[in-house]
Amino acid sequence: MPGSKSTAEQYADYKLKMQKIADVRNAIAVLGWDQETYLPEKGAGFRGQQITTLSTIAHELFTEEDLGALLQDLHGNPALDSVQQKNIALSLEDYEKNKKYPASLVAEISEATNQAYHAWIKARKANDYKVFEPALTRMVELKRKETAILGYTDHPYNALVNEYEKGANTTMLDTIFAEVKTALSPLLDKISQQSPAKRDFLHLHYDRNKQWQLGIDILKEMGYDMKAGRQDISEHPFTTSFNPLDVRVTTRIDENDFSNMTWSCIHEGGHALYEQGLPQEQYGLPCGEAASLGIHESQSRLWENNAGRSLAFWKFQYPRLQRTFPENLGNVSLQDFYKAINHVQPSLIRTEADEITYHFHIMIRYEIEKGLIDGSISTKDLNHTWNDYYRQYLHVDVPSDTQGVLQDIHWSHGSFGYFPTYSLGSFYAAQFFTTAQQQVPELEEAIASGNYQPLLDWLRNNIHPFGRYYTSNELCEKITGKPLQFSYFLDYATKKFV
Amino acid sequence: MPGSKSTAEQYADYKLKMQKIADVRNAIAVLGWDQETYLPEKGAGFRGQQITTLSTIAHELFTEEDLGALLQDLHGNPALDSVQQKNIALSLEDYEKNKKYPASLVAEISEATNQAYHAWIKARKANDYKVFEPALTRMVELKRKETAILGYTDHPYNALVNEYEKGANTTMLDTIFAEVKTALSPLLDKISQQSPAKRDFLHLHYDRNKQWQLGIDILKEMGYDMKAGRQDISEHPFTTSFNPLDVRVTTRIDENDFSNMTWSCIHEGGHALYEQGLPQEQYGLPCGEAASLGIHESQSRLWENNAGRSLAFWKFQYPRLQRTFPENLGNVSLQDFYKAINHVQPSLIRTEADEITYHFHIMIRYEIEKGLIDGSISTKDLNHTWNDYYRQYLHVDVPSDTQGVLQDIHWSHGSFGYFPTYSLGSFYAAQFFTTAQQQVPELEEAIASGNYQPLLDWLRNNIHPFGRYYTSNELCEKITGKPLQFSYFLDYATKKFV
Structure with missing residues (x-):
């Protein structure tokens, strides 16, 4: 009889149930981390099965009728404080969304994803989009089904982007990407008239162990708590969190590419600082989770680009870097180094793109996704559609499907609506960083002397502790006094690159 | 309606349920492995909570009424083959045992264990048994309660030893330890009249990386599949298995003690070969699990001692070892090395004991445990009781509680009845190895040429593939034609040491 319990007891029950679910989900995250770092080759099959089992258990726990009743009961209860009310409201929202998925659809999506992933691998090997096309077609159909189940206003794509x-929504994204087009295109033209930066010294031989140590040093200097985390090597760098006291990053090292490890390290460090800064006492509850993917990405990009590719940052770091790699950088000036690491040039691969052209890559994916979901673009010959977009926006010819439509894993995972958060992350980052500069006058000087504490303090005061209490836009308004505005990024980019 | 399903369908349901439980338990094992190898310091608290949650889920799944009904339904069904029948019978036994524990007792034991563990840590730091005494007293009371719940014949200790x-049972153990006393005591006297072996060269400086590589090389040579496992560093060496295709070992390296890493590596390798040799298709089912702790230990000790401390083994390994550490071993003959690694001398610490005196350490723990459980020995002043035993059987004076009654973690874990399996392991190992020597005449010669395949083949044919199909004693009779007999160990020890 839930009615016979006090509000405090009911809230405690809710918390316990949510923490149990979080424990299972975080165990899945540990299994995932292990899979990407240390899993022996032959263990992959059983590991997949173990993860599926735990995922099913987590889903079962989060669709239990008892939990639903408890959430209904607590929803809007004025005896709860505002954080508690927010937790209940968000959990109820998540719960109801979860309940919408019929078990048959969950199984169908899981099966289709698995199939699409393998088709994508195969297609990449064959360098032939046609091999992926049937699986992608099925995936798009399922995603359209999903939009109908989830419900939406204005455009079916909104149902998907809302997941992340x-x-x-498309109104906001259309506006922002229109600005990308109208403002960044002329900027890009201007930049391409500049004399190209010398970059060859970034591709000399950089010793693996020295790179590793450099990454660790920078992470520590950023304020990443090594006693509540660790760095390992994996094929693709990522951040994963099991709770705010165990947040792990990975990196990869290419001995012939200095940039590869360095900025991936700073990027993942930004994600990790956010996770380490989430409130421990909210473990398992919405207010203990990241606000959104866009806000998460704003943290990684703020550190990677606004701080980590700034002249101030390297004023401090560069002399040490020169001492570490004197044979490569001894004769390279700070200015030349700075220019090299901020070189702008249209290219084919999103993950290797610079700060400006990156957003054209995202815009193309956004337009294609929107079209696939509303039916105005077909999966048939999507490689040609893709190549047309690249010719139009980035003026590059895509020589092969693996360098084109097959380059990203997302669609094979069924992650439609994810890409836009990358651009939103950069734009939030610019708006946040500008605000931090205004509010903390000594910020740049501190960064230039290797002291990142003022920046971290600002983030820890303004962003990290709130979890999902505020939506991305509420958070942005709260911090900067304005909703997300592209102009911050444009100002930042113009100042930096022109 | 289970009745409407065919036997094959019911068995498939059973298998699916058991594999789900196994997935959860193996996820716990991954969390445990991570805890001992890579977990950042601050992550320990949340990790404990995550493990508790998954343990509760595993327990809930393994006490579900549906599973019980299914097992009852399938039990004794003649349409099942003999392995299937054995699986059902053993699962039903495990299930019924699990059901006997009231949830309140499970929680009480879990809480008491946690408390006892911390009291043990504290007592060790203070070097004072009194600090541990109250927690141990409570633990013994709970264990006595457990024996009443589980039920037993003859002696309450039988309920506990049966878990492992x-x-x-005590009849068998009393007999075997009486033989230890009457036969090993005079053997030990004889050995102590021999001139002591020179051992100082084992404690020179042995480079960490070279030791690591030596361990890896030996593991590979033993036949441990590195693509279905890996070695890492931990404070205490252990083996853990998530399935036969992911069996991991750990080791530790002391640069001033050659023996430490080497034989722990071979020992864990023996455990790991057993786990890698269990039948994959029985994953999650009793016939996919190790027969018993005694049989598991027979595998590690057979490799560590019967093979790994034999003259034949080092005939091949020693020249390479001399080349790796010429500064330490260049002038040490194989004979002197062999003597040094087989030096027998009564000592205080079980884990550092030689092959002979080891069993006195176990006998003491067995006699104390039995007495604590039947009430003939009190936890009051147990340190003095302990020291009396050591004076009587090993003729050594225990200078402090940490080197005495507080040295092992087992009792703080509530693991009463575990210790005897260590001795049983050695005795099974002697009986198995002697049989293998008789059945494979070229065994010793192969070992002496660094070829361990004939030994592994024999184990893979006779022991590994059966899982829990046979009990320890059934297995022993099947392989050697006789039940466990101490005489095999005595013969082995006499031949080797006198």
Whole structure:
């Protein structure tokens, strides 16, 4: 009889149930981390099965009728404080969304994803989009089905993007990407008239162990708590969190590419600082989770680009870097180094793109996704559609499907609506960083002397402790006084690159 | 309606349920492995909570009424083959045992264990048994309660030892330890009249990386599949298995003690070969699990001692070892090395004991445990009781509680009845190895040429593939034609040491 319990007891029950679910989900995250770092080759099959079992258990726990009743009971209860009310409201929202999925659809999506992933691998090997096309077609159909089940206003794509970025929609994205087009295109033209930066010294031989140590040093200097985390090597760098006291990053090292490890390290460090800064006492509850993917990405990009590719940052770091790699950088000036690491040039691969052209890559994916979901673009010959977009926006010819439509894993995972959060992350980062500069006058000077504490303090005061209490846009308004505005990024980019 | 399903369908349901439980338990094992190898310091608290949650889920799944009904339904069904029948019978036994524990007792034991563990840590730091005494007293009371719940014949200790070694009991253990006393004591006297072996060269400086590589090389040579496992560093060496295709070992390296890493590596390798040799298709089912702790230990000790401390083994390994550490071993003959690694001398610490005196350490723990459980020995002043035993059987004076009654973690874990399996392991190992020597005449010669395949083949044919199909004693009779007999160990020890 839930009615016979006090509000405090009911809330405690809710918390316990949610923490149990979080424990299972975080165990899955540990299994995933292990899979990417240390799993022996032959263990992959059983590991997949173990993860599926735990995922099913987590889903079962989060669709239990008892939990639903408890959430209904607590929803809007004025005896709860505002954080508690927010937790209940968000959990109820998540719960109801979860309940919408019929078990048959969950199984179908899981099966289709698995199939699409393998088709994507095969297609990449064959360098032939046709091999992926049937699986992608099925995936798009399922995603359209999903939009109908989830419900949406205005455009079916909104149902999907909301999964990653609550409140984002095609109206907002259309506006922002229109600005990308109208403002960044002329900027890009201007930049391409500059004399190209010398970059060859970034591709000399950089010793693996020295790179590793450099990454660790920078992470520590950023304020990443090594006693509540660790760095390992994996094929693709990522951040994973099991709770705010165990947040792990990975990196990869290419001995012939200095940039590869360095900025991936700073990028993942930004994600990790966010996770380490989430409130421990909210473990398992919405207010203990990241606000959104866009906000998460704003943290990684703020550190990677606004701080980590700034002249101030390297004023401090560069002399040490020269001492570490005197044979490569001894005769390279700070200015030349700075220019090299901020070189802008249209290219084919999103993950290797610079700060400006990156957003054209995202815009193309956004337009294609939107079209696939509303039916105005077909999966048939999507490689040609893709190549047309690249010719139009980036003026590059895509020589092969693996360098084109097959380059990203996302669609094979069924992650439609995810890409826009990358751009939103950069734009939030610019708006946040500008605000931090205004509010903390000594910020740049501190960064230039290797002291990142003022920046971290600002983030720890303004962003990290709130979890999902505010939506991305509420958070942005709260911090900067304005909703997300592209102009911050444009100002930042113009100042930096022109 | 289970009745409407065919036997094959019911068995498939059973298998699916058991594999789900196994997935959860193996996820716990991964969390445990991570805890001992890579977990950042601050992550320990949340990790404990995550493990508790998954343990509760595993327990809930393994006490579900549906599973019980299914097992009852399938039990004794003649349409099942003999392996299937055995699986059902053993699962039903495990299930019924699990059901006997009231949830309140499970929680009480879990809480008491946690408390006892911390009291043990504290007592060790203070070097004072009194600090541990109250927690141990409570633990013994709970264990006595457990024996009443589980039920037993003859002696309450039988209920506990059966948890680790089905079929073992005080009658059998009393007999075997009486033989230890009457036969090993005079043997020990004889050995102590020999001139002591020179051992100082084992404690020179042995480079960490070279030791690591030596361990890896030996593991590979033993036949441990590195693509279905890996070695890492931990404070205490252990083996853990998530399935036969992911069996991991750990080791530790002391640069001033050659023996430490080497034989722990071979020992864990023996455990790991057993786990890698269990039948994959029985994953999650009793016939996919190790027969017992005694049989598991027989595998590690057979490799560590019967093979790994034999003259034949080092005939091949020693020249390479001399080349790796010429500064330490260049002038040490194989004979002197062999003597040094087989030096027998009564000592205080079980884990550092030689092959002979080791069993006195176990006998003491066995006699104390039995007495604590039947009430003939009190936890009051147990340190003095302990020291009296050591004076009587090993003729050594225990200078402090940490080197005495506080040295082992087992009692703080509530693991009463576990210790005897260590001795049983050695005795099974002697009986198995002697049989293998008789059945494979070229065995010793192969070992002496660094070829361990004939030994592994024999184990893979006779022991590994059966899982829990046979009990320890059934297995022993099947392989050697006789039940466990101490005489095999005595013969082995006499031949080797006198």
